[in-house]
């Protein structure tokens with residue numbers, strides 16, 4: 001016979017525990033780093049990791065946001081082999097979809113704030129070979145990127161506190177529209193490269209992901225033309241003219 005009331009008591013206890021005021025969340029600054037070679041951003045709460053990346057050429061830009069040290073909503077970290085690109089999402093369906101598309105699940109990157117204090121916005125650069133997403137609490141930075149052709153993908157996750165400049169950063173945040181004084185410094189390499197498409201087991205790179213020879217391909221990955229050539233891939237006879 002089932003011990004109905006015992007089971008119910010357990011559920012009540014659980015619900016009570018979940019509803020109880022959480023212990024104060026510890027806040028951690030999430031450092032935002034930029035790799036000028038790949039265009040990728042990386043985020044870490046670990047000062048030692050931040051500074052070790054700086055020593056090998058990454059630039060520490062700013063505090064990206066302030067994250068709770070725990071919550072009920074993990075933000076998953078995924079990695080795309082060959083492209084050297086990370087992606088972050090609190091959507092477990094998106095995580096599973098990307099894993100099916102060949103991305104590697106690397107665990108929990110950080111946590112989203114369950115009180116939804118500050119919104120992190122997500123933008124997508126369809127032309128970047130890596131670092132194709134940008135995440136920011138700064139609406140002006142989002143709008144600036146969208147004006148450059150990035151796609152506004154809305155909510156990424158929630159922060160405890162907004163990003164902010166850090167006097168110890170390596171250079172000012174790239175965001176502030178208008179602070180360039182019209183010099184329009186394109187500096188460094190452009191982030192927009194010639195994108196081609198390939199499949200993990202194929203020998204060709206394609207002009208478009210909708211090339212008819214890719215119709216049955218489950219995993220189609222973008223790469224720069226240079227990278228595709230360095231991987232030993234050849235131009236597709238069907239779509240490359």
Ligand SMILES: [Zn+2]
Pocket residue numbers: 205206207208211212213236237238239240
């Ligand atoms: Zn093709």
